Amino acid sequence: MSTTPIIFLFFLFLSATVSTAITTVSSDITALKSIKSGINQKTISSFTCLYSWDFTSDPCSPPHVTHFLCGLSCSGNRVTQLTLDPAGYTGTLSPLVSQLTQLITIDLSDNKFSGQIPNSLFFLPNLQTLILGSNSFSGVIPASISNLKKLQTLDISHNFISGSLPNSLTQLTELTRLDLSYNKLNGALPKLPKNIIQLALKANSLSGYLQKQAFTELTQLEVVELSENSLTGTIPGWFFLIPSLQQVNLAKNSFTGLEILKPVNSNLIAVDLGFNKISGYPPANFSTYPMLASLTLSYNKLRGRIPWEYGKTTTLSRLFLDGNFLIGLPPKDFFSGKTSLSGSLGDNCLKMCPISSGLCLKSQKPLSICKQAYRGKLKPKS
Ligand SMILES: *[C@@H]1O[C@H](CO)[C@@H](O)[C@H](O)[C@H]1NC(C)=O
Helix, strand or coil: CCHHHHHHHHHHHHHHHHHHCCCCCHHHHHHHHHHHHCECHHHCCCCCCHHHCCCCCCCCCCCCCCCCCCCEEEECCEEEEEECCCCCCEECCCHHHHHCCCCCEEECCCCEEEEECCHHHHHCCCCCEEECCCCEEEEECCHHHHHCCCCCEEECCCCEEEECCCHHHHHCCCCCEEECCCCEEEECCCCCCCCCCEEECCCCEEEECCCHHHHCCCCCCCEEECCCCEEEEEECHHHHHCCCCCEEECCCCEEEEECCCCCCCCCCCEEECCCCCCEECCCHHHHHCCCCCEEECCCCEEEECCCHHHHCCCCCCEEECCCCEEEECCCHHHHCCCCCCEEECCCCEECCCCCCCHHHCCCCCCHHHHHHHCCCCCCCCC
Protein backbone atom coordinates (compact mmCIF):
# COMPACT_ATOMS: atom_id res chain seq x y z
CA MET A 1 0.00 0.00 0.00
CA SER A 2 2.78 2.38 0.92
CA THR A 3 5.07 1.04 -1.79
CA THR A 4 3.28 2.80 -4.64
CA PRO A 5 4.57 6.28 -3.85
CA ILE A 6 8.11 4.92 -3.41
CA ILE A 7 8.04 3.22 -6.79
CA PHE A 8 6.59 6.36 -8.27
CA LEU A 9 9.39 8.42 -6.71
CA PHE A 10 11.94 5.94 -7.98
CA PHE A 11 10.76 6.31 -11.55
CA LEU A 12 10.63 10.04 -11.16
CA PHE A 13 14.25 9.98 -9.98
CA LEU A 14 15.28 7.66 -12.80
CA SER A 15 13.72 9.80 -15.49
CA ALA A 16 15.35 12.88 -13.96
CA THR A 17 18.83 11.33 -14.04
CA VAL A 18 18.37 10.09 -17.58
CA SER A 19 17.26 13.45 -18.85
CA THR A 20 20.15 15.37 -17.20
CA ALA A 21 22.90 12.84 -17.97
CA ILE A 22 25.31 13.85 -20.72
CA THR A 23 25.45 11.51 -23.62
CA THR A 24 28.26 12.33 -26.01
CA VAL A 25 26.97 12.70 -29.55
CA SER A 26 27.50 9.45 -31.42
CA SER A 27 29.61 10.96 -34.21
CA ASP A 28 32.09 12.19 -31.58
CA ILE A 29 32.23 8.71 -30.02
CA THR A 30 32.84 7.14 -33.42
CA ALA A 31 35.66 9.64 -34.03
CA LEU A 32 37.30 8.95 -30.65
CA LYS A 33 37.10 5.17 -31.21
CA SER A 34 38.68 5.60 -34.62
CA ILE A 35 41.45 7.83 -33.20
CA LYS A 36 42.25 5.24 -30.55
CA SER A 37 42.26 2.35 -33.02
CA GLY A 38 44.61 4.29 -35.34
CA ILE A 39 47.27 3.98 -32.66
CA ASN A 40 49.46 0.95 -32.28
CA GLN A 41 47.92 -0.86 -29.28
CA LYS A 42 51.38 -1.91 -28.10
CA THR A 43 52.19 1.73 -27.41
CA ILE A 44 49.09 2.22 -25.26
CA SER A 45 50.52 1.15 -21.92
CA SER A 46 48.64 1.35 -18.66
CA PHE A 47 48.89 4.79 -17.02
CA THR A 48 48.45 6.46 -20.41
CA CYS A 49 45.46 8.59 -21.23
CA LEU A 50 44.41 6.37 -24.12
CA TYR A 51 44.45 3.28 -21.89
CA SER A 52 41.67 4.87 -19.86
CA TRP A 53 39.54 5.42 -22.95
CA ASP A 54 37.04 2.61 -22.29
CA PHE A 55 33.99 2.97 -24.48
CA THR A 56 31.74 0.97 -22.15
CA SER A 57 31.29 4.36 -20.46
CA ASP A 58 30.43 7.69 -22.01
CA PRO A 59 33.43 9.94 -22.88
CA CYS A 60 31.87 13.26 -21.91
CA SER A 61 29.98 12.07 -18.81
CA PRO A 62 31.53 13.10 -15.52
CA PRO A 63 32.94 12.04 -13.15
CA HIS A 64 36.01 10.64 -14.91
CA VAL A 65 37.15 8.39 -12.07
CA THR A 66 38.09 5.22 -13.89
CA HIS A 67 37.46 5.87 -17.58
CA PHE A 68 38.48 8.74 -19.87
CA LEU A 69 40.79 10.08 -17.19
CA CYS A 70 42.62 12.39 -19.58
CA GLY A 71 43.30 13.18 -23.23
CA LEU A 72 40.07 15.00 -23.95
CA SER A 73 37.70 17.60 -22.58
CA CYS A 74 34.10 18.25 -23.44
CA SER A 75 31.68 21.07 -23.35
CA GLY A 76 28.26 19.53 -22.78
CA ASN A 77 27.97 16.52 -25.06
CA ARG A 78 30.67 17.59 -27.51
CA VAL A 79 34.43 17.04 -27.44
CA THR A 80 36.24 20.39 -27.50
CA GLN A 81 39.82 19.41 -26.71
CA LEU A 82 41.95 16.50 -27.81
CA THR A 83 45.16 16.75 -25.81
CA LEU A 84 47.02 13.46 -25.70
CA ASP A 85 49.81 12.81 -23.26
CA PRO A 86 53.40 12.50 -24.56
CA ALA A 87 53.37 8.73 -24.10
CA GLY A 88 55.25 7.77 -27.26
CA TYR A 89 52.13 6.64 -29.12
CA THR A 90 52.89 5.42 -32.62
CA GLY A 91 50.40 5.22 -35.46
CA THR A 92 48.42 7.54 -37.66
CA LEU A 93 45.79 10.16 -36.95
CA SER A 94 42.36 8.98 -38.08
CA PRO A 95 40.68 11.21 -40.71
CA LEU A 96 37.50 10.84 -38.65
CA VAL A 97 39.02 13.45 -36.31
CA SER A 98 37.08 15.89 -38.52
CA GLN A 99 33.81 14.59 -37.03
CA LEU A 100 34.80 16.36 -33.80
CA THR A 101 33.41 19.56 -35.26
CA GLN A 102 33.42 21.42 -31.93
CA LEU A 103 37.16 20.92 -31.39
CA ILE A 104 38.94 24.07 -30.26
CA THR A 105 42.29 22.50 -29.34
CA ILE A 106 44.29 19.58 -30.67
CA ASP A 107 47.62 18.80 -29.01
CA LEU A 108 49.34 15.55 -29.92
CA SER A 109 52.88 16.81 -29.36
CA ASP A 110 55.84 14.63 -28.35
CA ASN A 111 54.56 11.35 -29.73
CA LYS A 112 55.42 9.28 -32.80
CA PHE A 113 52.44 9.86 -35.06
CA SER A 114 53.44 9.25 -38.67
CA GLY A 115 51.94 9.46 -42.14
CA GLN A 116 50.03 12.42 -43.51
CA ILE A 117 48.10 14.87 -41.42
CA PRO A 118 44.57 14.00 -42.57
CA ASN A 119 43.30 16.65 -44.95
CA SER A 120 39.93 16.60 -43.17
CA LEU A 121 41.64 18.14 -40.13
CA PHE A 122 41.96 21.40 -42.06
CA PHE A 123 38.19 21.75 -42.23
CA LEU A 124 37.47 21.96 -38.48
CA PRO A 125 35.61 25.27 -38.24
CA ASN A 126 36.28 26.06 -34.58
CA LEU A 127 39.90 25.04 -34.24
CA GLN A 128 42.03 27.66 -32.48
CA THR A 129 45.06 25.64 -31.41
CA LEU A 130 46.73 22.97 -33.53
CA ILE A 131 49.86 21.47 -31.97
CA LEU A 132 51.40 18.42 -33.61
CA GLY A 133 55.02 19.24 -32.74
CA SER A 134 57.69 16.55 -32.26
CA ASN A 135 56.07 13.70 -34.16
CA SER A 136 56.85 12.05 -37.48
CA PHE A 137 54.13 13.53 -39.67
CA SER A 138 55.00 13.87 -43.34
CA GLY A 139 53.32 15.35 -46.40
CA VAL A 140 52.64 18.98 -47.22
CA ILE A 141 50.70 21.86 -45.67
CA PRO A 142 47.66 21.97 -47.96
CA ALA A 143 46.17 25.19 -49.33
CA SER A 144 42.96 24.17 -47.53
CA ILE A 145 44.59 25.23 -44.24
CA SER A 146 42.98 28.61 -44.97
CA ASN A 147 39.66 27.04 -43.86
CA LEU A 148 40.84 27.18 -40.24
CA LYS A 149 39.52 30.72 -39.92
CA LYS A 150 39.81 30.79 -36.12
CA LEU A 151 43.30 29.31 -35.87
CA GLN A 152 45.56 31.22 -33.47
CA THR A 153 48.40 28.76 -32.85
CA LEU A 154 49.91 26.40 -35.41
CA ASP A 155 52.84 24.28 -34.24
CA ILE A 156 53.97 21.38 -36.41
CA SER A 157 57.66 21.79 -35.55
CA HIS A 158 60.02 18.80 -35.49
CA ASN A 159 58.26 16.64 -38.10
CA PHE A 160 58.96 15.74 -41.75
CA ILE A 161 56.66 18.24 -43.46
CA SER A 162 57.86 18.98 -47.00
CA GLY A 163 56.90 21.16 -49.94
CA SER A 164 56.46 24.90 -49.91
CA LEU A 165 54.25 27.03 -47.70
CA PRO A 166 50.87 27.69 -49.33
CA ASN A 167 49.97 31.24 -50.39
CA SER A 168 46.62 30.76 -48.66
CA LEU A 169 48.43 31.06 -45.31
CA THR A 170 47.82 34.80 -45.45
CA GLN A 171 44.08 34.14 -44.98
CA LEU A 172 44.63 32.90 -41.41
CA THR A 173 43.95 36.33 -39.99
CA GLU A 174 43.68 35.17 -36.37
CA LEU A 175 47.02 33.35 -36.42
CA THR A 176 49.51 34.80 -33.95
CA ARG A 177 51.97 31.94 -33.51
CA LEU A 178 53.39 29.86 -36.36
CA ASP A 179 56.09 27.28 -35.66
CA LEU A 180 57.13 24.95 -38.45
CA SER A 181 60.77 24.71 -37.41
CA TYR A 182 62.75 21.53 -38.04
CA ASN A 183 60.89 20.22 -41.09
CA LYS A 184 61.75 19.87 -44.77
CA LEU A 185 60.00 22.93 -46.13
CA ASN A 186 61.43 24.51 -49.26
CA GLY A 187 60.63 27.36 -51.62
CA ALA A 188 60.17 31.02 -50.78
CA LEU A 189 58.34 32.65 -47.89
CA PRO A 190 54.76 33.40 -48.92
CA LYS A 191 52.83 36.47 -47.80
CA LEU A 192 52.42 35.98 -44.07
CA PRO A 193 49.22 36.37 -42.01
CA LYS A 194 48.92 39.96 -40.87
CA ASN A 195 48.46 39.40 -37.12
CA ILE A 196 51.36 37.07 -36.62
CA ILE A 197 53.45 37.73 -33.50
CA GLN A 198 55.88 34.80 -33.49
CA LEU A 199 57.24 33.34 -36.71
CA ALA A 200 59.50 30.29 -36.40
CA LEU A 201 60.67 28.40 -39.47
CA LYS A 202 64.12 27.41 -38.24
CA ALA A 203 66.00 24.51 -39.81
CA ASN A 204 64.14 24.02 -43.09
CA SER A 205 65.34 24.55 -46.67
CA LEU A 206 63.63 27.84 -47.40
CA SER A 207 65.29 29.84 -50.15
CA GLY A 208 65.06 33.15 -51.98
CA TYR A 209 65.22 36.76 -50.82
CA LEU A 210 63.48 38.41 -47.89
CA GLN A 211 60.69 39.95 -49.95
CA LYS A 212 58.87 42.99 -48.72
CA GLN A 213 55.63 41.55 -50.04
CA ALA A 214 55.83 38.65 -47.55
CA PHE A 215 56.04 41.01 -44.59
CA THR A 216 53.68 43.83 -45.53
CA GLU A 217 51.01 44.80 -42.98
CA LEU A 218 52.71 42.78 -40.23
CA THR A 219 52.37 45.28 -37.42
CA GLN A 220 52.39 42.72 -34.56
CA LEU A 221 55.48 40.73 -35.50
CA GLU A 222 57.83 40.45 -32.52
CA VAL A 223 59.92 37.31 -33.05
CA VAL A 224 61.43 36.05 -36.31
CA GLU A 225 63.33 32.77 -36.19
CA LEU A 226 64.49 31.86 -39.68
CA SER A 227 67.95 30.48 -38.90
CA GLU A 228 69.34 27.39 -40.64
CA ASN A 229 67.72 27.87 -44.02
CA SER A 230 69.07 28.83 -47.46
CA LEU A 231 67.85 32.41 -47.69
CA THR A 232 69.96 34.65 -49.92
CA GLY A 233 70.57 38.19 -51.05
CA THR A 234 70.89 41.34 -49.00
CA ILE A 235 69.02 41.58 -45.72
CA PRO A 236 67.03 44.70 -46.52
CA GLY A 237 66.85 47.78 -44.31
CA TRP A 238 63.02 47.85 -44.13
CA PHE A 239 63.06 44.46 -42.42
CA PHE A 240 64.49 45.80 -39.15
CA LEU A 241 61.97 48.67 -39.25
CA ILE A 242 58.96 46.32 -38.81
CA PRO A 243 57.33 48.29 -35.96
CA SER A 244 57.03 45.72 -33.15
CA LEU A 245 60.06 43.62 -33.98
CA GLN A 246 62.07 42.50 -30.93
CA GLN A 247 64.10 39.41 -31.82
CA VAL A 248 65.54 38.39 -35.16
CA ASN A 249 67.50 35.25 -35.88
CA LEU A 250 68.70 34.88 -39.47
CA ALA A 251 71.88 32.97 -38.61
CA LYS A 252 73.15 30.11 -40.78
CA ASN A 253 71.67 31.19 -44.09
CA SER A 254 73.38 32.40 -47.26
CA PHE A 255 72.81 36.13 -47.02
CA THR A 256 75.52 38.14 -48.74
CA GLY A 257 74.69 41.73 -47.78
CA LEU A 258 73.19 43.78 -44.99
CA GLU A 259 71.48 47.17 -45.01
CA ILE A 260 70.65 48.86 -41.71
CA LEU A 261 68.57 52.04 -41.69
CA LYS A 262 68.06 54.41 -38.76
CA PRO A 263 64.77 53.67 -37.00
CA VAL A 264 62.31 56.34 -35.90
CA ASN A 265 61.35 54.12 -33.02
CA SER A 266 62.33 50.52 -32.45
CA ASN A 267 61.84 47.72 -29.93
CA LEU A 268 64.56 45.59 -31.44
CA ILE A 269 66.45 43.82 -28.63
CA ALA A 270 68.38 40.94 -30.18
CA VAL A 271 69.76 40.31 -33.68
CA ASP A 272 71.68 37.21 -34.77
CA LEU A 273 73.07 37.23 -38.31
CA GLY A 274 75.99 34.88 -37.65
CA PHE A 275 77.25 32.26 -40.10
CA ASN A 276 76.16 33.91 -43.33
CA LYS A 277 78.28 35.33 -46.17
CA ILE A 278 77.71 38.98 -45.44
CA SER A 279 80.42 41.22 -46.83
CA GLY A 280 80.96 44.94 -46.40
CA TYR A 281 81.48 46.97 -43.23
CA PRO A 282 79.77 46.33 -39.89
CA PRO A 283 76.81 48.77 -40.03
CA ALA A 284 77.28 51.75 -37.73
CA ASN A 285 73.50 52.32 -37.90
CA PHE A 286 72.94 49.41 -35.48
CA SER A 287 74.00 51.82 -32.76
CA THR A 288 70.89 53.93 -33.46
CA TYR A 289 68.52 51.16 -32.29
CA PRO A 290 67.60 52.38 -28.80
CA MET A 291 66.85 48.96 -27.21
CA LEU A 292 69.43 46.77 -28.92
CA ALA A 293 71.09 44.58 -26.26
CA SER A 294 72.49 41.66 -28.23
CA LEU A 295 74.14 41.77 -31.65
CA THR A 296 75.78 38.80 -33.38
CA LEU A 297 77.55 39.16 -36.72
CA SER A 298 79.97 36.26 -36.18
CA TYR A 299 81.46 34.28 -39.06
CA ASN A 300 80.68 36.48 -42.00
CA LYS A 301 82.99 38.35 -44.37
CA LEU A 302 82.91 41.73 -42.69
CA ARG A 303 85.92 43.97 -43.10
CA GLY A 304 87.06 47.42 -42.02
CA ARG A 305 86.95 48.87 -38.54
CA ILE A 306 84.50 48.21 -35.75
CA PRO A 307 82.34 51.38 -35.75
CA TRP A 308 83.30 53.56 -32.77
CA GLU A 309 79.54 54.14 -32.30
CA TYR A 310 79.26 50.54 -30.99
CA GLY A 311 81.25 51.68 -27.97
CA LYS A 312 78.87 54.55 -27.26
CA THR A 313 75.60 52.63 -26.93
CA THR A 314 74.45 52.11 -23.37
CA THR A 315 72.09 49.22 -24.12
CA LEU A 316 74.45 46.81 -25.89
CA SER A 317 75.50 44.06 -23.48
CA ARG A 318 76.37 41.21 -25.87
CA LEU A 319 78.41 41.71 -29.03
CA PHE A 320 79.75 38.88 -31.17
CA LEU A 321 81.89 39.98 -34.11
CA ASP A 322 84.25 37.01 -34.15
CA GLY A 323 85.18 35.19 -37.34
CA ASN A 324 85.36 38.18 -39.69
CA PHE A 325 88.19 40.28 -41.18
CA LEU A 326 87.87 43.35 -38.97
CA ILE A 327 90.96 45.52 -38.66
CA GLY A 328 92.31 48.41 -36.65
CA LEU A 329 91.87 49.05 -32.95
CA PRO A 330 88.63 48.03 -31.24
CA PRO A 331 86.69 50.97 -29.69
CA LYS A 332 88.32 51.98 -26.38
CA ASP A 333 84.92 52.19 -24.70
CA PHE A 334 84.65 48.38 -24.88
CA PHE A 335 87.40 48.11 -22.28
CA SER A 336 86.76 51.18 -20.15
CA GLY A 337 84.89 49.15 -17.54
CA LYS A 338 81.92 51.53 -17.79
CA THR A 339 79.83 48.88 -19.53
CA SER A 340 79.70 45.16 -18.88
CA LEU A 341 79.96 44.07 -22.50
CA SER A 342 80.32 40.34 -23.15
CA GLY A 343 80.84 38.53 -26.43
CA SER A 344 83.79 38.03 -28.73
CA LEU A 345 85.99 40.00 -31.08
CA GLY A 346 88.30 37.02 -31.71
CA ASP A 347 89.32 35.46 -35.02
CA ASN A 348 89.60 38.81 -36.79
CA CYS A 349 92.53 40.98 -37.89
CA LEU A 350 92.34 43.42 -35.00
CA LYS A 351 95.32 45.16 -33.47
CA MET A 352 95.79 45.30 -29.73
CA CYS A 353 92.74 43.48 -28.49
CA PRO A 354 93.66 43.38 -24.79
CA ILE A 355 94.01 39.81 -23.55
CA SER A 356 92.77 41.02 -20.17
CA SER A 357 89.35 41.54 -21.73
CA GLY A 358 87.02 38.58 -22.09
CA LEU A 359 86.11 39.94 -25.52
CA CYS A 360 89.59 39.09 -26.77
CA LEU A 361 90.02 35.59 -25.34
CA LYS A 362 89.89 34.01 -28.79
CA SER A 363 93.06 34.95 -30.66
CA GLN A 364 93.20 36.94 -33.90
CA LYS A 365 93.78 35.44 -37.36
CA PRO A 366 97.36 34.86 -38.50
CA LEU A 367 98.79 37.92 -40.27
CA SER A 368 99.24 35.95 -43.51
CA ILE A 369 95.50 35.25 -43.76
CA CYS A 370 94.69 38.88 -43.01
CA LYS A 371 97.15 40.14 -45.60
CA GLN A 372 95.69 37.77 -48.16
CA ALA A 373 92.16 39.01 -47.39
CA TYR A 374 93.27 42.61 -47.94
CA ARG A 375 95.53 41.69 -50.87
CA GLY A 376 98.64 42.57 -48.95
CA LYS A 377 97.42 45.98 -47.78
CA LEU A 378 96.53 46.07 -44.12
CA LYS A 379 96.49 49.78 -43.38
CA PRO A 380 92.96 50.92 -42.58
CA LYS A 381 92.02 54.41 -43.69
CA SER A 382 91.41 56.52 -40.60
C1 LIG B 1 72.11 54.75 -42.09
O1 LIG B 1 70.75 55.17 -42.04
C2 LIG B 1 70.45 56.30 -42.86
C3 LIG B 1 69.06 56.75 -42.57
O2 LIG B 1 68.14 55.69 -42.52
C4 LIG B 1 70.65 55.93 -44.32
O3 LIG B 1 70.37 57.01 -45.15
C5 LIG B 1 72.10 55.49 -44.50
O4 LIG B 1 72.29 55.04 -45.83
C6 LIG B 1 72.44 54.36 -43.52
N1 LIG B 1 73.86 54.06 -43.63
C7 LIG B 1 74.32 52.95 -44.18
C8 LIG B 1 75.81 52.81 -44.23
O5 LIG B 1 73.60 52.09 -44.60
